[in-house]
Amino acid sequence: MSRVRVHNLTISLDGYGAGEPRTADAPFGHGAHIMDWFKATRSFHGMVGDPAGGETGIDDDFAGRWGEGIGVEVMGRGKYAPGSGTWPEEWRGWWGEEPPFHTPCVVLTHHPREPLELAGGTTFHFLDASPADALARARELAPGTDVRLGGGVTTVRAFLEAGLVDYLHLAIAPVLLGRGSRLWGEGLEGLEHQFEDVRVTSTPSGTTHVEFERP
Amino acid sequence: MSRVRVHNLTISLDGYGAGEPRTADAPFGHGAHIMDWFKATRSFHGMVGDPAGGETGIDDDFAGRWGEGIGVEVMGRGKYAPGSGTWPEEWRGWWGEEPPFHTPCVVLTHHPREPLELAGGTTFHFLDASPADALARARELAPGTDVRLGGGVTTVRAFLEAGLVDYLHLAIAPVLLGRGSRLWGEGLEGLEHQFEDVRVTSTPSGTTHVEFERP
Structure with missing residues (x-):
């Protein structure tokens, strides 16, 4: 059974997953600090080539679960690259020549283009599709694996409203954006009823991890 | 030094302190369940005449701190009585003939009226005033004590925007209203910088207690 999982989706106490304005140099706008908990973990340090750096502990335990059993990611365009509208020819995304995903990634956009294959096993596939159709395509690309829904918050909200998420891990930073x-x-009223388990775990960094999980 | 303290202010994960519509029979609208954690505590049971009922534990530890050192409460009109506009003559508030406050209470309203003294030491004083002026009046009524800011969320937001809160205890229920x-x-952007300490504590009920405290 292929599940749809969200990991490490970080929001401020007032619910923002990114601040303003979002630019090429500031993907989170004035809200980059909501990710401080994640950047402090050993898992993050490992992703950026510093496997002995960062801290272990509960935050790291959460951070490190994003890859287990995952064969493909679905993300909104804003997670792939800055801006909106048609694509400049040369855009190859935020993630450099060897992105940390190492799987196929479906990028939701109203401006589809040819797939982009980069080093380390990451290929971006650009799709103008509903959440359900995006999942169908993701499962074609990586049959039998779980699908990670990578964000941002607008994309995750659309999938939650469609009832398509099996596991949602939110990290809440104790700051106000x-x-x-x-x-x-409004479309998420009563969201908790979609899920069997709701678990809440606070950590020494001041982060609150909220997990919603279907049976 | 008289401090201004907020205790047990409960919000949903998406930040709502009450649902819709708010009526005499449903003070929290469709959101009464956000208070379930509080109603389960021994402290709450004690307030309603059942001192051996309810549960002890971390939630109860938080719930029970609302009265320590407090000599007066400031509340918004919505915490005193349903509705808005001018007062029906007979209105004596939500709280019955012996309210649980047992102190003077300043009720913020655009429609001041004569004070109302009820059994057990609670007297409601009705004031059309700014947050700072309301605190000045509260301190006249109970010199040398701390002031509890009782809610609702609109009232608390106004005091936070004015930088007048020394201790804020939020309880976040894992539900979406x-x-x-x-x-x-928007006026609360960067609120955490007003405070020296930010502490976050999750409990078995799924509640997250967030405390902001000035030195």
Whole structure:
């Protein structure tokens, strides 16, 4: 059974997954600090070539689960590259020549283009599709594996509203952004009823990990 | 030094302190369940005449701190009584003939009226005033004590925006209301910088207690 999982989706206490304005140099706008908990973990340090750096502990335990059993990621365009509208020819995304995904990735966009294969096993596939159709394509690309839904918050909200998420891990940073891209919306009223288990774990960094999981 | 303290202010994961519509029979609208953690505590049971009932534990430890050193409460009109606009003559508030406050209470309203003294030491004083002026009046009523800021979220937000809160205890329930009265707003961007300490404690009920405290 292939599940759809969200890991390490970080929001401020007031629900923003990114601040304003989002630019090429500041993907989180004024909200980069919501990711401090993640950047402090050994898992993150490992992703950026410093496997002995960072801290272990509960935050790291959560951070490190993003890859287990995952064969493909679905992400919104904003996680792939800055801006909106048609693509500059040369855009190859935020992630450099060897992105940390190492799997196929489906990028949701209203401006599909040819797939982009990069080093280390990451190929970006660009799709203008509903959440359900995006999942179908992801499962074609990596049959029998779990699908990671990578964010950002607008993309995750759409999948939650469609009832398509099996596991949602939120990390809540104890800061207030005041403005930006908000995860929550009217369409998520009673979201907890979609899930069997709701678990909440606070950590010494001041982070609150909230997990919603279907049986 | 008289401090201004907020205790047990409960919000949903998406930041709502009450749902919709708020009526005399449903003070929290469709959001009454956000208070389940509080109603399960021994402290709450004690307030309603059942001192041996309810549960002890971390949730109860938080719930029970609301009265220590407090000599007066400031509350928004919505915590005193349903509705808005001018007062029906007979309105004596939500809280019955012996309210649980047992201190003077300042009720913020655009429609001041004569004070109302009830059994057990609770007297409601009705004031059309700014947050700073309301605190000045509260301190006249109970010199040398701490002031509890009782809610609802609109009232607390106004005091936070004015930088007038010394201790804020939020309880976050792991549910999504989708709509209602929201605590957060643009004016609270960077709120955490007002406070020296930020502490986060999750409990077995799924509640997250967030404390912001000035030195």
